[in-house]
Amino acid sequence: MKQTILKIHPGDNVWVALQDIPAGAGVHCDGVTVTAIRKVEAKHKIAAQELPKDSPVIMYGVLVGLANDTIPAGELITTQNIRHASGSFAVKGERHNQWTVPDISPWENRHFDGYHRTDGRVGTGNYWVIIPLVFCENRNVQLLHEILVKELGYRKQHSYETMLQQLLQDFRSGKDSSNIADSSNGEGIVLQGRTFANIDGIKLLTHTMGCGGTKQDARTLCGLLAGYITHPNVAGATVLSLGCQNAQIDMLKEEIEKRVPGFDRTVVFLEQQQLGSEKALMTQAIHQTFDGLTKANTQQRQPAxxxxxxxxxxxxxxxxxxxxxxxxxxxxxxxxxxxxxxxxxxxxxxxxxxxxxxxxxxxxxxxxxxxxxxxxxxxxxxxxxxxxxxxxxxxxxxxxxxxxxxxxxxxxxxxxxxxxxxxxxxxxxxxxxxxxxxxxxxxxxxxxxxxxxxxxxxxxxxxxxxxxxxxxxxxxxxxxxxxxxxxxxxxxxxxxxxxxxxxxxxxxxxxxxxxxxxxxxxxxxxxxxxxxxxxxxxxxxxxxxxxxx
Incomplete structure (x- = not known):
């Protein structure tokens, strides 16, 4: 017989329903029996004893709420009968660092195959990222991404596109399209083979930041973007900047250097206001990104x-x-x-x-x-x-x-x-x-x-x-x-x-x-x-x- 109720911690005064409990049913745990006052759906909690008004509600062995009114044993716990509460905390001198180390013998000599970086970390993937340093460049990075993904073999034709094509065909011919359904798994198919076999994908990191906020916002954004550029799963990056925003290329370079001193993966930095026309920006972006991809493609997975x-x-x-x-x-x-x-x-x-x-x-x-x-x-x-x-x-x-x-x-x-x-x-x-x-x-x-x-x-x-x-x-x-x-x-x-x-x-x-x-x-x-x-x-x-x- 499947277990109906669970008491997570010995000190808990509420139990978790593992299955739906009908109203009037008796539930048993640790020698205690209570009768469900109303239906308790699986995942919800039931009072294991009477909880007086303002008394603590304990779960996982910690304070998780206070009773709004007296809650009888067997009552469903709801947002109406308890309110949020949590215990106080302070730094204590005693450290509780003792822990039970699990048995890891089956995995001690195991490895995974990843991409080794010169900073000592190992990637589980090998991606090229395209990043706007400010939201003003979102359109340009989206265009660059679209071109590279399509021409380098990363473009997928989604099964939903096929569905829409059939709908259009039936619409134009006057047929009934009400029964058309997609029978695939929704993943889509790659239209052509990848040019760079060791590059797992070309990824776009658009956002709405980089200017208009505080200088600290700009610094924080540059820190996050630096985390992605130096990430062990990233082979290289193309960064497009407008030029006048708060988040500057030099700021991003500082954050990169903090994380990985002497960072040696390829990063393409281009500034639109310096280069002038969109054509000049995109031409440089395509040429330099393609060159970086050819270098990154030489890396292969190795045991780690x-x-x-x-x-x-x-x-x-x-x-x-x-x-x-x-x-x-x-x-x-x-x-x-x-x-x-x-x-x-x-x-x-x-x-x-x-x-x-x-x-x-x-x-x-x-x-x-x-x-x-x-x-x-x-x-x-x-x-x-x-x-x-x-x-x-x-x-x-x-x-x-x-x-x-x-x-x-x-x-x-x-x-x-x-x-x-x-x-x-x-x-x-x-x-x-x-x-x-x-x-x-x-x-x-x-x-x-x-x-x-x-x-x-x-x-x-x-x-x-x-x-x-x-x-x-x-x-x-x-x-x-x-x-x-x-x-x-x-x-x-x-x-x-x-x-x-x-x-x-x-x-x-x-x-x-x-x-x-x-x-x-x-x-x-x-x-x-x-x-x-x-x-x-x-x-x-x-x-x-x-x-x-």
């Missing part, structure tokens, strides 16, 4: 240890199962990779609300702990200054699927970071410089956060979702993990691996983590193309350092 992996941990469209299936599974992968000498990034600071004390205690020294807590306080203060707060983080979809307060969402989201010590705390748009687990300050918005993680050096991203999101990235593969099997079956075109087998009891967290790590290795070696890559889901949104939850 798993310690060269840097994995970003991300979630989006989370549900009430995220914190007990996909997130703990990728957290186990995080611990395995740290034990192997690799790097892990945990971001989305608004979704770490309520677990600040645990994470600060895991920092390897009090300086890092203080830096993390100060970033959290500053972020929360900026949100409160505009009449919001971390309590506004859960989306309508989160709430509908059981994440009632930000602290409930956060306690589950933090599971993606595993249990290893925190070796670094990075402010945006910083970058990973040490092995181990790093905390990166980003918004909870999944595309802004994924964009930042890749800018910080993630060469693979593990993305958990309970509701379904197509998010991808231009240069780093994003592996999508469903928290429940229903989603995996419904949205097969965006989900790479189902962790819902943990909920059903058909697989353990360790089993699923092993499968995820194997998929990471295959993806990093170019043997597996993620669903986001197949769909061409190249999402890139810089965070303009303001309040984004």
């Amino acid at each position: 240890p798993l310690s060269k992996l840097c994995i970003g941990m991300e979630c989006g469209g989370s549900d009430g199962f995220s914190g007990i299936s996909a997130n703990p599974a990728v957290g186990r992968v995080a611990d395995m990779l740290v034990a192997l000498g690799g790097s892990v990034i945990l971001s989305e600071f608004p979704e770490l609300c309520g677990v600040e004390q645990e994470l600060s205690d895991r920092c390897i020294n009090t300086d890092l702990a203080g830096r993390y807590l100060q970033l959290m306080r500053d972020y929360a203060s900026r949100a409160e200054a505009v009449g919001s707060g971390f309590d506004s983080n859960p989306s309508a979809g989160n709430i509908r699927d059981g994440l009632i307060t930000d602290a409930i969402k956060s306690a589950g989201a933090a599971k993606k970071g595993g249990s290893s010590p925190v070796t670094d705390v990075i402010d945006y748009p910083g970058w990973v410089q040490h092995p181990g687990l790093a905390l990166l300050c980003t918004p909870g918005s999944d595309v802004e956060s994924t964009t930042a993680e890749v800018g910080a050096g993630a060469n693979v991203v593990l993305f958990t979702t309970g509701l379904g999101t197509p998010t991808g990235n231009p240069v780093t593969p994003v592996i999508k993990l469903s928290t429940n099997s229903k989603l995996a079956a419904k949205m097969q075109d965006i989900i790479d691996l189902d962790t819902g087998t943990i909920i059903s009891g058909d697989a353990s967290i360790d089993d699923v983590a092993a499968n995820i790590l194997e998929l990471v290795i295959a993806t990093a070696s170019g043997q597996y193309s993620t669903k986001a890559q197949q769909l061409g889901q190249d999402d890139f949104i810089p965070w303009k350092r303001g309040v984004s939850l």
